[in-house]
Amino acid sequence: MKPPVLFLMGPTASGKTALAMALYDCLPVDLISVDSALVYRGMDIGSAKPSPDEQARYPHALIDIRDPADSYSAADFVADAEREIAASHARGRIPLLVGGTMLYFKALLDGLAAMPAADPAVRAQIEDEAARLGWAHIHARLQAVDPAMAAEIHPNHSQRLSRALEVYLVSGKTMTELRQEQQAERGNPFSERFALTQLAMAPRDRNLLHERIALRFSQMLEQGLEDEVRALYNRGDLHPGLPAIRAVGYRQVWQYLDGECSHEQMRERGIIATRQLAKRQLTWLRGWDGLQWLYTQSEDGKTRQNEEILRQTLNLIGKETI
Template sequence: MSFLPPAIFLMGPTAAGKTDLALALAQVLPCELVSVDSALVYRGMDIGTAKPDKATLEAFPHHLVDIRDPADAYSAAEFRCDALAVMAEITARGRIPLLVGGTMLYFKALFDGLADMPAANAEVRGELDARGQREGWGALHEALRAVDPQSAARIHPNDPQRLVRALEVFQVSGMTMTELRRRQNEASSGEARFPYTVAQLAIAPAQRQMLHERIAQRFDLMLEQGFVAEVERLHQRGDLHAELPSIRAVGYRQVWEHLEGRLSAPLMREQGVIATRQLAKRQFTWLRSWENLHWLDSLDCDNLPRALKYLATVSILS
C-alpha cells in the first residue's frame, strides 16, 4: 500500500472557535491553513464573514481567502480543484495542509469527489428562484421530495441555494442528483478518491444554547464593527444583486434587505441571528452524519493538547 501524505480537517458550526484552534495548531505544527468557507473566498466581505484580520492573515496565511469578487460564483467543484492544487503545493514543501471551515459541502466534495452534474442553466434557475419567492421554499422542498427523496432528506427546507440546484439538475438532465452520484460511485469504485491520510476534528460547544448565545454576541459585535457599512459599500457598487451567492450569505442577505428598506434595523438583527442559528443547525446535521470525527468541546480550556493527542493516535504526527 502506497504512503499517503497527512492532512487535517477541522470542522464545526459557525462561531464554534474553529479559527482559534487552527491558529493554535499552526503555532506548534508544520501546518499551512486552507480555508473551507464559501464566503471567505470573496474580497471585500470581511466583517460579516468573521474573516481573520490583516495581522492574523499576515502571520498565518490562509489559502483560498479573497480569491473571488462578490459578483462571481464559486462552486464546490471549483473549490475541490483549487484545494487539491493548494494541498499538493503544501505537501511538496514538506508541510501539512490544515483545512478549517464550516462549509460542509466543500469538505464532502473534497473528500468524496463530485458527480458530473449538468452546467448551471440561468433560465431554469431563475424560474425556480421565482417560484420559491412566490410559493415559499417549503413548496420547492416538497417538489424535490416528490422526485428525489434522498436529496430532500439531506437538504434543509431553508436552504434555497441547494434546493434550487437539486431541482435544476433534475429539470435539465432528467436525472436526480442521487442517481447521478450513484452512477459516479459505481464508476469510481475501488479508486482512491482522496490522496491523503486525513485526521478529522470537529469543535462545538457541548451545550447548544451556549452556541446560540455566542452567535448572537458575534452578530452584535459585527454590527458594532461596521457590518452595515461594509454591506452598503457592496450595495453601492451597482453590479451586485440579492440573488448572487455572495449576497445570499448569512447576515449579508438580511443587511442587504435592511438597506433596501425591507427590514428595520432591529428586525434585520433578529433575522440575521436566526439565519445564523439555522446555518449552525444545518452544519450540525452534516457533522452528525460524518464518520470518524473526533469531537472537541469549544468550552474546554485544553483543546490544543487534546487535538495533538488525537493527531498522534492517527499517525498524522511523526
C-alpha cells in the same frame, strides 16, 4: 506512506479558527480556508475573516481570491484545494483545511458528479411554482424524489433546491443517484491518496452556541458590518441574487439598506439566519463518516480551556501524522 491531510470542521462561532491558529504554532501545518464567504474580497467583518495581522502571522490559502460580483463553486474550490494541498506537501508540511462550508469538504472527499446542463425553461417553471406555492412546496417535491438531497438542503435555500429538482426533471435521475454512480466508478480517491484525520469542533449544549452567535453578530454590527455592506451596496454592480450577497449576515443587512426591515429586525434576522446555518452545519456533521469530535464543553457543561482542547486535538492527530 500516504501524506497526511487534516480537516477541522464545525458550526459557525464554534472556535475553529482560533484552534487552527494554535495548531499552526505547534505543528508544521499550512492553513487552507474552507469557507464560501471568506473567498470574497471586501467581506471581512460579516464573514469573521481573520484580521490582516492574524493573516500575516497565520497565512490562510483561499481567502480574498474572488470579487463579490463573481461566483465561486464547489468545483472551483476542489480545484483550488487540490492545488494547495499538493503545494503544502511539496514543502514538506501538512495541509490543515479549516472551515464550515460542509459542501466543499464533501465535494473534495467524494468528487463532483457530472450534472446535466441547466435548462432555463425547467428552471423558470420551478421558480414560477415556487412563487405561487412557496419554496417549502418545492422542498417537499424534492423530498419525495430525493430524500437524501432534501435533507442536505434547507427549505429556504432556493438556488440549491431549484437546481436539485431541475436535475431530476431534466435527467430522470436524482443528484444522489448521479453522485453514487460516479463514486462507484471512481471509488473515493481522496481517502485513497491521503492519510486523512477529520475533526469537528462544537459545544455540547446548542444553547451555548446560540449565545455565542448572538454575541458575535452584535459585535460585528459594532465593528462596522453595516458600513461594510453599504460599501458593497453602493458599488452599483452587485445585487441580492449573487452568492456573495446571499451570505448570512450580508443578506440581512442588504435587506435593511433596501428598506425591507428596521435595524432591530435586521439584527434579529441576522442572528436567526446564523443559528439556522449552524443547525444545517451540525446536521451535515452528525452523519459524517470517520469524524472525531472536539467538544468545547465537558460532560458536566463546563467550558473547557483552550489548552485542554489543543492537547486533545494533538492526541487525536497522533504522532504518526506529525
